Amino acid sequence: MIYKGGSFRRTWAMPGSAIAQALAPWIRPRFRWFRAPRWNAWSRPFTAVLSPFASAFRNMANRGRLWRRLLQRYLRRTGPGGLPRANLIFAVFLALYVFVSLAFFLSPLPEARNSDIYLLSRNQELLFEYSDPAGGIQKAPGRIPETLKAILLLAEDQDFYSHGGVDFQAMARAFYTNLRAGRIVSGASTIPQQYVRNNFKSRMPGNPYLRKPVEALYAIKLGAKSSKDAILSDYIATVPLGKNRKGFFAASKHYFGKDLALLSCEEAMTLVVLLRRTSMNPKSLLFRMNLLRNRIIQEDPELARKCEWKAGTALEFPSSYRYSDPSASRQGGADNPGQASEQEAGKTDGGDSIESKPRIPSDVRQSEGSRNDANAQPSYESTEVDADARQSYENSNDGNVAKSDENSANIVKAGLTPSDQASAYEASGYPHSAPHLGVYLYHDLNIRGTVHTELDSGLQSHIQSIIRSELEVLEGKGANQAAVIVLEMARSEQAPDGSGPAASQGGNRPPAVAEDSPGAGSPAPAKDDGGSPLQDSQGLYFWKLRAMIGSSDFAGEDGQVNGALAINDAGSVLKPFLYALAVEQLGFRPGTLIDDSEFVVSDSIRKETYAPRNHDLRYSGIITLREALAGSRNVPAVRLIERLGIQQFYELLKTAGFEHMQEPARDYGPSLALGTGGATLFEVTLLYGALAARGEMLPVQIASQPRIRFGQNKRLFQENTALLIRHILSDKEARRGSFGPRSFLDFPFDVAAKTGTSKDFRDSWAVGYTDRYVVGVWVGNFQSDPTLGVSGSRGAGRIMHQVMRMLHESGGPRFEYPENWKYANICKKTGHLAGPNCAHFTEPFLPYDAFPPPCSGNHQGSQPTGILHPLDDQIFVLDPHRPADSQSVLLEIRAPADVACRYWLNGKEHRLPADGHLRKHIDPRPGKYEVVMDCAGGAQQRTLFRIQD
Numbered sequence: 001m002i003y004k005g006g007s008f009r010r011t012w013a014m015p016g017s018a019i020a021q022a023l024a025p026w027i028r029p030r031f032r033w034f035r036a037p038r039w040n041a042w043s044r045p046f047t048a049v050l051s052p053f054a055s056a057f058r059n060m061a062n063r064g065r066l067w068r069r070l071l072q073r074y075l076r077r078t079g080p081g082g083l084p085r086a087n088l089i090f091a092v093f094l095a096l097y098v099f100v101s102l103a104f105f106l107s108p109l110p111e112a113r114n115s116d117i118y119l120l121s122r123n124q125e126l127l128f129e130y131s132d133p134a135g136g137i138q139k140a141p142g143r144i145p146e147t148l149k150a151i152l153l154l155a156e157d158q159d160f161y162s163h164g165g166v167d168f169q170a171m172a173r174a175f176y177t178n179l180r181a182g183r184i185v186s187g188a189s190t191i192p193q194q195y196v197r198n199n200f201k202s203r204m205p206g207n208p209y210l211r212k213p214v215e216a217l218y219a220i221k222l223g224a225k226s227s228k229d230a231i232l233s234d235y236i237a238t239v240p241l242g243k244n245r246k247g248f249f250a251a252s253k254h255y256f257g258k259d260l261a262l263l264s265c266e267e268a269m270t271l272v273v274l275l276r277r278t279s280m281n282p283k284s285l286l287f288r289m290n291l292l293r294n295r296i297i298q299e300d301p302e303l304a305r306k307c308e309w310k311a312g313t314a315l316e317f318p319s320s321y322r323y324s325d326p327s328a329s330r331q332g333g334a335d336n337p338g339q340a341s342e343q344e345a346g347k348t349d350g351g352d353s354i355e356s357k358p359r360i361p362s363d364v365r366q367s368e369g370s371r372n373d374a375n376a377q378p379s380y381e382s383t384e385v386d387a388d389a390r391q392s393y394e395n396s397n398d399g400n401v402a403k404s405d406e407n408s409a410n411i412v413k414a415g416l417t418p419s420d421q422a423s424a425y426e427a428s429g430y431p432h433s434a435p436h437l438g439v440y441l442y443h444d445l446n447i448r449g450t451v452h453t454e455l456d457s458g459l460q461s462h463i464q465s466i467i468r469s470e471l472e473v474l475e476g477k478g479a480n481q482a483a484v485i486v487l488e489m490a491r492s493e494q495a496p497d498g499s500g501p502a503a504s505q506g507g508n509r510p511p512a513v514a515e516d517s518p519g520a521g522s523p524a525p526a527k528d529d530g531g532s533p534l535q536d537s538q539g540l541y542f543w544k545l546r547a548m549i550g551s552s553d554f555a556g557e558d559g560q561v562n563g564a565l566a567i568n569d570a571g572s573v574l575k576p577f578l579y580a581l582a583v584e585q586l587g588f589r590p591g592t593l594i595d596d597s598e599f600v601v602s603d604s605i606r607k608e609t610y611a612p613r614n615h616d617l618r619y620s621g622i623i624t625l626r627e628a629l630a631g632s633r634n635v636p637a638v639r640l641i642e643r644l645g646i647q648q649f650y651e652l653l654k655t656a657g658f659e660h661m662q663e664p665a666r667d668y669g670p671s672l673a674l675g676t677g678g679a680t681l682f683e684v685t686l687l688y689g690a691l692a693a694r695g696e697m698l699p700v701q702i703a704s705q706p707r708i709r710f711g712q713n714k715r716l717f718q719e720n721t722a723l724l725i726r727h728i729l730s731d732k733e734a735r736r737g738s739f740g741p742r743s744f745l746d747f748p749f750d751v752a753a754k755t756g757t758s759k760d761f762r763d764s765w766a767v768g769y770t771d772r773y774v775v776g777v778w779v780g781n782f783q784s785d786p787t788l789g790v791s792g793s794r795g796a797g798r799i800m801h802q803v804m805r806m807l808h809e810s811g812g813p814r815f816e817y818p819e820n821w822k823y824a825n826i827c828k829k830t831g832h833l834a835g836p837n838c839a840h841f842t843e844p845f846l847p848y849d850a851f852p853p854p855c856s857g858n859h860q861g862s863q864p865t866g867i868l869h870p871l872d873d874q875i876f877v878l879d880p881h882r883p884a885d886s887q888s889v890l891l892e893i894r895a896p897a898d899v900a901c902r903y904w905l906n907g908k909e910h911r912l913p914a915d916g917h918l919r920k921h922i923d924p925r926p927g928k929y930e931v932v933m934d935c936a937g938g939a940q941q942r943t944l945f946r947i948q949d
Helices: 019-032 040-075 087-107 146-157 168-181 191-197 208-225 228-238 249-255 265-274 282-299 301-307 418-429 435-443 457-477 570-587 625-630 634-644 646-655 670-674 681-692 718-728 734-737 796-807
Strands: 002-005 005-009 117-121 126-131 447-455 481-491 543-549 593-596 602-603 609-610 619-626 700-705 705-711 752-757 764-770 771-778 824-828 842-844 866-869 872-877 889-894 902-907 906-910 917-922 927-935 940-949
Touching: 087 208, 117 249, 117 435, 126 191, 126 435, 126 796, 146 191, 146 228, 146 265, 146 282, 146 301, 191 208, 191 228, 191 593, 191 796, 208 228, 228 418, 228 906, 265 282, 265 301, 282 301, 435 602, 447 872, 457 771, 457 796, 481 681, 543 570, 570 625, 570 646, 570 670, 570 718, 570 752, 593 625, 593 634, 602 771, 619 625, 619 700, 625 634, 625 734, 634 646, 634 670, 646 670, 681 718, 681 752, 681 764, 681 771, 705 889, 752 796, 764 796, 771 796, 771 872, 889 902, 889 927
Parallel strands: 117 447, 543 700, 872 940
Antiparallel strands: 002 005, 117 126, 447 700, 481 543, 481 771, 593 619, 602 609, 700 705, 752 764, 764 771, 824 842, 866 889, 889 917, 902 906, 902 927, 927 940
16 A cells, blocks of 8 residues: 555555555544655655565456456356355365265274283293383283272373363363463373374374374274273373383383282372373472372362371372482471472482482383384483473373483493392393393384293293303403303194194104115205105194393393394304214214314415314324214314315205305305304204204294294204214213313213304304203303303303203203114224224114224224324414414324334434324424424425414
């Protein structure tokens, strides 16, 4: 509008022009100085600036008038049936609105997916509970005390049973109260609205102004579809109550260490007050509890009488509250609750915060952090709080999620000795017996809800105690972590075809399996077509996971790493399966001779050489297969894999489930026989289970409901092969040469056991099995640092020994072998039938095996002669991590029988012993060395080798 000549003239059409015209008579007499020419003089500069905008607005207004005229003309016309089009459009919109409303209210409520997992033992004991950090842990519902319902309804939703989901009267009251106060001091969210907010977050819009109306619609829908009692029960079971606990059932166990049904009135009221704000200290809690108690006395005398609350009496703070300050356990009375102002009581960020002084310490830290990667390992040290949990007000009645600070998710960790950690876990109210399995099922397999596992809670606890006590001894040597897996054989209730109960065949072991004709043949997986020789056992037997420990302390440093599923160098623990291949493909038997002397493997592709060494840095010469396997000799294993072919052993491991081995077999080389391809404890234990099950690999059942199994039935070896390997691994006498007269592999009953140690003692392995159990143990550290001599027998072997003895407290088993086996005494030096003067083992032979010829008694003739060690052009590289005296170089020379010989070392002459056999160790000083051997009537033999840093 522009004023010209004492009157207003409309220069362009705008929505407010009619108002300006109406106000013109009132403006004219009061603003006479607006008249021209004074106004024109002042308005010229502004007119020049605003004129382009005035033209643009004028054009827009003209277009608006044009479209308005066209719309009016269109709506005045009649449509089908002679009705005005405006009426038809209104009818369409009305029908669409009715349809959308009916679709919304008649459709089922969104299913609130359970975000928790609860592991129950085979005896239905709670082993572990876990939830996504943003959701919180929720226990299974139980009985709800009537006093808790009454206190909750009076505090949160007095008209719960009378409104339809939204309390419009309370909304009006809250609006008026907040308007008078100038800030939010009261809320109007009903219990259905709070339930919707907590459980249907994915359906709520991000805009806070739209969220409330949508929340109200869902609350009305919830009230129409569910009964009031069902809504209240679900709300009590799912509402967040701080410290990553969801629902009154979990909060009761966490805050008070008891079931919800056992809470007193004061304890129940404490949880109700925590709905508003979970980060309050005891003073603030007691202040609010007194306010609520006084209100109950005035408005619900019957409830006050049940709880024995009287006006004018002091309210005692519950002594069972786990995070209370003892000095604040008794504060104030009814007339002066708290004896402190609300401002003082509400200081939760100060030094007297309840999170900074927990009454009972715990080693458990739980994360309130994000969860963007479902496959990532969960973090237990983060204390980020969910954004929704931050949006609350101290005095708000919207109290579904209380105002929560960064410390509300943590139970402060206190310094505890390993022996006290178990009791601290119990005191925290946090089920801890199987955390690694629970986290694995939750994050890797995406399993939720109650899981009825096959774990034995007592066995888990005992193994954890064994680990703690053993690591106290080994921690000073660099081994601070351990993992244990225990499998127990079981029979299925159904026949393989599912037709009915399986026929009883006695015992807890698979029945004998018909053997194919003797001879070589690569192992093949068992067929499922019913036509394989496994038809009588396939599907009947499986392993049950009785124990799984992933680390020494789940809440400690690196404790969340699952050592049972971590890949580590396997050391010698895989050798039995290499020898099993040799039994099947090469026809070897326990008495077959194998060479344990210096051996160098050349890689023509990489132009490298590989010279394996035994753990004692010595060579035993010609030994039997039994001695090589029982004594865990490295050189014979490398010789064997070179003879069999690396690809054969590689394919066996891949068939057994070693899926982490992704590189071609040639990339692993002959050191694959010594475990350089890596393995997990779970894979190794399951592989030994195939030996315990007489050559058949059986699935492992983790849970019965829902049914969770890993693996499938597949035959790796013939039954006789598995029994021959078991015969060797359970032979105490055969391993005495390497492990001494007493070791942790010796038991008062029959146990087949094997240990393994990786390079520089980084990983210690031990596996033992009987007909019923398989126990696998790993000891080391998660940084893969070298330890100080923690070998398989002294590290993992100690734990395995105690666990196996615990499993067979009432007496161990005795291994049985087929009656048609044959036995013969075999000379250790020649591999022939032993004579009267031969050191020998009693070896088994299969029914179709032919005995070797008798030994002639000439044991010397079977020995190689010359410079046996070192080999020509061999290079010894000193390891700076090992002591020098353990790296001395063996010099071994054997002269022919009845021949005089001499030798020179770097030009200095020496004589051989009287028997012609020299074994001495040279100090590992860097440099070049030359050994020359000269025998009467023979040519000289020369060997050059080098020692370098």
